[in-house]
Amino acid sequence: MYERMIARTRRRxxxxxxxxxxSKGGCGKSTLGRAMSALLAREGASFAVVDADPNKALSRWLTAIYEGPxxxxxxxxxxxxxxxxxxxxRDQHDLVLVDTAGFENLGSSVAIASADAVLIPCKASEADLYEARTTATKVKSLSVTTRRTIPAWVILNSVRTTAVAAHAAEQIKEAGLERLSASLGHRADYEAVSHTGKMPTSGAAFREVTDLIAExxxxxxxxxVRVTA
Structure with a gap:
């Protein structure tokens, strides 16, 4: 019985x-959700997706368009x-991936307060950078409320050129935000996934999402991914 209890504790x-x-629509949350979900499913990972966005874009994709495990x-x-x-x-899977609304609402706050980590997608525009700072501030406030640290990282999305990416990265740094090394380019493959339901198994988009998951x-x-006997 003691060994089973230890095993359950380790699993938790x-x-x-x-x-x-x-807090801004169009920053790439659903794009990330689709791409990450497709690759994790292909790996055989134990995970579930929760779509907390009233628009249900990710849920509609998973229900009607997605092709895969x-x-x-x-x-x-x-x-x-x-x-x-x-x-x-969370009690049933190793990972719960939660997509939120593109605006501030109570559901987003609940999703952040429930999180072990938060990922903030951000394009290179001034408006996106401003909203990324707003979201990061919300995460810090909810960390205080829940009395625990909730790490948050910005990921650059829809990057068009190296120069623009470098400028955006510098702006993120100056704002005191943590940024992931991984980023997503402005690629037709990501748009195609929303229509075909198939994530590429090679190429730049595949490498970008693979690098993101690894980071x-x-x-x-x-x-x-747990290896089962």
Whole structure:
């Protein structure tokens, strides 16, 4: 019995809630959700997706368009039910990936407060950088409220040129925000995924998302795939 208890404890320690957050629509949360979900499913990872965006873009994609291994997913925008749903799925999977609305609402706050880490996608425009700072400030406030550290990282999305990316990276640094080394380029493949349901298995987009997942795992923000006998 003691060994089973230890095993359950170790399993709980591996469970992670990763929330995709941003107070501006169009910053790339659903793009990230689609790409990461498709690759994680292909790996055979134990994870679930929660779509907390009232628009349900990610949920609609998973239900009607996605082609690949089955992914457990739920759409829940109600903040009261959302908190319980995330907790329930966290007990059943190694990872819960939560997509949020492109504006501030109670559901987004619940998703951030429930998170073990937050990923903030950000394009290179001034408006996106401003909203990334707003979201990061919200994460810090909820860290104080929940009395625990909730790490948050900005990831540059839809990068068009090296010069623009460098400028945006410098702006993120000057704002005191932490940025991931991984980034997503402005690529037709990401748009195609939203229509075809198929994530590429090679090429630049595939490498970018693979690098992102590897970096998050290195930061203990995402569990590695468990090998079962």
């Amino acid at each position: 320690m591996r469970m992670t809630v990763l929330t995709l957050a941003g 089955e992914i457990t997913h739920c759409a829940e925008a109600n903040e009261d039910r959302l908190a319980h749903l995330i907790a329930e799925l 998050l795992r290195a930061k203990d923000a995402m569990p590695a």
